[in-house]
Amino acid sequence: MLTSAEIRQKFLDFFASKGHAIVPSAPxxxxxxPTLLFTNAGMNQFKDYFLGNKKAPSSRIADTQKCLRVSGKHNDLEEVGVDTYHHTMFEMLGNWxxxxxxKKEAIEWSWELLAEVLGIPKDRLYVTIFEGDAKENLPKDEEAFNEWKKWIAEDRILLGNKKDNFWEMGDTGPCGPCTEIHVDCRPDEERKAVDGKTLVNNDHPQVIEIWNNVFIQFNRLKDGSLELLPAKHVDTGMxxxxxxxxxxxxxSNYDSDVFTGTIAATEKITGKKYDFSDTKQAIAFRVIADHIRAIAFTIADGQLPSNTGAGYVIRRIxxxxxxYYFSYLDMKEPLLYQLMPVLAEQxxxxxxxxxxxxxxxxxxxxxxxxxxxxxxxxxxxxIDEVIVQTKGVAINGEAxxxxxxxxxxxxxxxRLIAQENNLKVDEEAFEKALAQQKDRSRAATALDTExxxxxxDTANTSFEGYHTLNTETKVTKYRKVKAKGKESFQLVLEATPFYAESGGQVGDTGILLFEGEEIAVTDTKKENDLIIHFAEKLPVNITAIVSARVAEEKRRKTQVHHSATHLLHAALRKVLGTHVAQKGSLVNEEHLRFDFSHFAKVTDEEIAQIEAIVNEKIRENIPVVIKELPKEEAIQLGAMxxxxxxxxDRVRVxxxxxxxxxxLCGGTHVGATGELGFxxxxxxxxxxxxVRRIEAVSGHAAEVFVNDHLQTLASIKETLKNPKDVAKAVESTLAEAADLRxxxxxxxxxxLGTLREEIIKKATVINGVSFIGEVVEVSSADALKKLCFDxxxxxxxxxxxxxxxxDGKASVxxxxxxxxxxxxxxxxxxxxxxxVAPLIKGGGGGQKTLATAGGQDASNLQAVIEKVKELV
Incomplete structure (x- = not known):
């Protein structure tokens, strides 16, 4: 029996033999x-080739890609671990x-690999093709049908509708019909009793889709219409x-050696046994075996758990x-981190x-x-309390x-715990409470792009910003964008000096001059590999030659900070250790922010050492050498x-x-470290x-920062009557203030003790209760509260x-x-x-025995006393 590693290699070797370049997985x-948080399909890293934004380095490519899907077609998070074949993270084998x-070669090679090389019995295979769609004026995919007839019996070629057999990248963009390959894994007796073709695409756990071959031949426009692409592409995923x-x-997928190592390690740690059943304990084993992969590889690729965006998805998983391990494996201590060595080795x-x-x-x-x-x-x-309170209806959205x-x-x-108790959640009320807290609206932030x-028609923009800040060029395409009710435009140029936000460095701003008409560029970003210039309006003559000019001062200050991050990174590794690795950065004209892996606070002594090393390298005025090299050569050179x-394949070093x-860095830099100044x-x-974070400044920003601090110090000295030792004088003043306090x-x-005795003497008895109502003179609301409490x-x-x-405000x-x-x-x-609160135009609260309020209107304090007296 082939191991999973051998199976993966056979796939890659097969397509290498068919002239495909084997490429590594994208992160x-x-x-x-902007359309994706995670890679959710093998084709994601090749989107620019399909969109025509970039020319593929090879016309034939194959790989295995790490993918993550938490929601979507047939794959909600709640299903993972419950069934046998859905996952959060999975590998997608693909050829392009x-x-x-x-279609001819794609279908022929699919059959050759599955039936001949890997030896899947031919009588267990079924295929589906697109049946056509009259509404879209799309015919049946006869070409795919005729190619399949060469390899498989016609009664095993099934027709599929648009939902199952027509693939689209999104609401717009490349799309086309697809052909799926399904395998019937049922025992022979079951196969004889029920024809497998009736179970295809019917969510049967043993009749499963294994491979999808997409034939990209159309482009979906904003109005929903389809146009033929000039070049046809194949995109497959298995x-x-x-x-x-x-x-x-x-x-079950979980019974294969892809997961059995993790399950065995979990058994050893928990002392529980996995029994292949549908019990909560067995589901817990499967959930852990699946989820640990999504968690580990996403963090390794740079996404830390957090409360927003992609980080929140990982935290949820x-x-x-x-x-699951807390409730069903009786494990009250951290478990997942103990499985990391098993996964890393695998x-x-x-x-x-x-x-x-x-x-x-x-x-x-x-x-x-x-x-x-x-x-x-x-x-x-x-949640147990909440479930009791629901009385069998639905969990309250606010709860x-x-x-x-x-x-x-x-x-x-x-939702999962509710489901286990045969309950639902009031999703509408939950969403309402969530929206109120976050004060956000998806509709308000969504981009509507035309x-x-x-x-x-050009493949992609030529970036010229490494050696010039001014380029004569032309607009190749543009589109209108609406966000938060505001209209703006995005332009793509044939060549540009504008650096698009990437690698932590902010995007350039500047102007585009069209025959003397000035269009401000407010930002520059990348969409996949497309450089997009943001503008608030279009020029009168958009086809004219344009002079693209970057805001020079901003760029210069920004690249000072980018070069400083490189010097800082090296200094951190020198002082703290080689475990330090960059985990994120922000580089703009005002400052730099550098996140790095380290498990302790950086001490003042270490910070002083790091600063000294960086400033020494600045004084050495080291030339900044930039080379383009093959990736492997750069890594051998020691590039981070x-x-x-x-x-x-080629990288900038x-x-x-x-x-x-x-x-390795695609950002812009100074010519020599001396330009950083300080x-x-x-x-x-x-x-x-x-993960620790350092915020720092260099160049002009460092000069401003130091001058501001010196000015603050001078002001403190003046306030303290210019002592010789400022620190000692401040210390003495603070000690004196503490003593006075x-x-x-x-x-x-x-x-307050004397005042308490005085007001007690003024107590009157009303309905058998001693009543005290007084306006008193105290220094603070806390003093008033203490007086009342005592x-x-x-x-x-x-x-x-x-x-x-x-101080002119009411306190009660x-x-x-x-x-x-x-x-x-x-x-x-x-x-x-x-x-009380309405009378003093304020608010407050507290316990049944003691409560306080504060308000803007201190003229009604006597009225407050009368009101409480009336209540007594």
């Missing part, structure tokens, strides 16, 4: 694509043709886990796994990034587990929101590559002394588990309302003894909210 975390071969399951003759040769960062990823995951376990038990008790907000329960986790208006970045700093660290802090507190305590030392049954004018405290609360039903908190 699972997507950058420069960019304007080269088409689920690796499903293929392994079929070839290893298992009834991690917390779902924690909840994928070391195909996805080495996890093995290379094993310590970092493990520590991040452990800290996330620890944090959630601290609140999980309380949260589970809370579901509280579980998210207070206990960190993602809504899908609440079709590109193409003026000139960032995890989570996708590099081409930035060298600042070959013994100090060599990095470097100063402003702040060091924690960002996430195992103690004396004031002591005097205030004596004063009355219980001298009184048994009482109601007191004390008021004060503190209401105190009620416990026995009066019980016997008379009076509630200080309620009195404050309903009767």
């Amino acid at each position: 699972i975390v997507v950058k420069n694509d 043709s960019f304007g080269d071969y088409f 689920g690796f886990e499903r293929l392994v399951r079929v070839l290893q003759q298992k009834t 991690l917390r779902r796994a924690v909840r 994928f070391k040769t195909v996805f080495p990034e996890l093995f290379a960062q094993l310590d970092f990823v493990s520590k991040v995951v452990k800290e996330e587990e620890d944090a959630f376990l601290r609140t999980l038990e309380k949260g589970l008790k809370k 579901a929101f509280e579980l998210l907000d207070t206990y960190g329960f993602p809504i899908d986790l609440t 079709d590109w208006v193409v003026l000139k 590559a960032l995890f989570g970045e996708k590099y081409g 930035v060298i600042m002394d070959s013994k100090y700093s060599i990095e 470097f100063k660290i402003k702040h060091e802090s924690a960002v996430a588990a195992g 103690k004396k004031v507190e002591h005097l205030e305590a004596r004063f 009355l219980k030392q001298n009184l048994d049954e009482y109601v007191a309302v004390l008021c004060a004018n503190v 405290a209401v105190g009620i003894s416990d026995n009066v609360v019980t016997s008379k039903g009076l509630d200080a908190g309620k009195i404050i909210k309903e009767h």
